[in-house]
Amino acid sequence: MSHREAGERLLQNAGTLAEKITEKQYRLQPDLMERFGPIGKIRTKEDSRYSLSYLAESVLVKSPSLFTHYISWLKVLLAGYRVSAEDLEVNLQLIKESLEEEFEHPYLEFLLEYLEMGIEATRQSESHRSFIHASLPYGLEAQAYVQHLLHNQRKEAFELLETELDAGASIRDLYRYIFQPAQYEIGRLWQQSEISVGQEHFCTAATQSFISRLYSRWLLQPNQGKRLVAACVGSEQHEIGLRMLTDVFEMEGWDTYYLGANVPNGSIVEAIGLHESDVVAISVTMTYHLHLAKDLIQRIRSHAETAHVKIMVGGYPFNIDKELWRAVGADGYAPGAEEAVAVAERLLIHPVSLDNMSAASESGKG
Known part of the structure; x- marks a missing residue:
């Protein structure tokens, strides 16, 4: 019996267990109904299922840090x-x-080992530091950009971007130093209940629209004759990071095929073959979708016409555990768009093994 079997079994039973756990908690803490009402009980069940799913995925890939980070969050x-x-x-x-x-x-030993780490995480103090700092490149501009969006000032936010471009900033500078930290910061503000879900969605939608409006100002490298297919797994809705990654590849002279979110695995594999892709970029934001990424990679490997394609992964769980890409069967990992280009180029020039791909990813940073 293995970690994989324990994780898979927990995933299968997460819904039933969440129901039982919720009933137990409301019997043990009858004041919860008074404090939160019937909707609170529904949310407790949802949160219990998420916790079970995160625990299962962490055990599946032997990465306890994924679960402890989730509990802290x-x-x-x-x-x-x-x-x-x-x-x-x-x-x-x-x-x-x-x-x-x-x-x-x-099975129980594997699950309890990771669960105890999560319980300990509830007793630790948490950092609430901003993702944006004035000392970073374009830090002041990123702060102003976020404030414009939070005050529904789309016009002013876009004018800020145009001003920076006119002053010599590149589109890639905006992506890396304004859009990316702004998205992280907006997520942090939502997590801490400082902004609403509606505000978070508005800010993300505004940034997506700005990305589209900036296409005319791209500076493109000559065509490199290399092809990238990029997709999110499962029902992932967090696709803006992958979109920026795809744009950076396009600027570097790659032919790119951005599939986005909610694309069935079969369609992704079909697109890889149809477009004769050299590299596939797979994005995962929610840890409980890791098994879907692994399934997709196995499916790509199992088809003769796509088995040769190099596969990179990225997203939140891979940034927590820098070795996680190995567990899902990828060829490499990159923490951001700029690093991804370097890793992809290196993969095509030197088809490295899983044992030394980590060094390739690390050397692509910065």
Whole structure:
């Protein structure tokens, strides 16, 4: 029996377990109904299922840091809804109790090892530092950009971008030093309940529209005769990072085929073959979609016409665990668009093995 089997079994039973855990918590803490009402019980069930899914994925790929990072993130998010760290710890202890009832050894050992780390994470203090700092390149401009968006000032936000371009900034500078940290910062503000879901969506939509409006100002390199297919896995909706990555490849002279989100695996494999892709970029934001990335990679490898294609992965879970790309079967990983171009070029020039690809990724940074 393995970590993989334990994780897969937990994924299969997450829904049923979440129901049981929620009922237990509301019996143990009857004040929860008074504090949060019926909707609170529904959300407790949803959060329990997410926690179980994150735990399962972490065990599947043998990466406890994925689960502990999630619990630390969840603790901050729930605090904005008046759910205390103690409430969260009670929930995790009930998850432990339910796992002990439902799972036998050695499955249970794998799950409890990671769960205990998550419980400990509820007792740690969290950092709330901004992703934008005046000391960073274009830091002041990024701060102003976020403030314009938060105050519904789309016109002023776009004028700021045009001013920077006229002053000598490149589109890639805007992507790396304004758009990317701005998206992280907006996500942080939402997590801490400082802005609403509606504001978060508005800011993201505004940035996406600005990206489209800036196409006419691109500076393109000569065509390199190389092809990239880029897609998000499963039902991922966080696609703006992958879109910027695809744009940077296009600026470097690659032919790119951006598929975006909600594309079935079969269609992705078909597109790779149809466009005779050299490299595939797969984006994962939600940790509970990691198994979908692994499934997609296996499917790409299993088709004769796509088996040769080099596969890069990126996104939030891969930034937490820098070795995670190995677990899903990819050829490499890059933390951002600029690094991705370097890794892709290196993969095509030197078809490196999984044992030394990490060095290629690291050397592409900066």
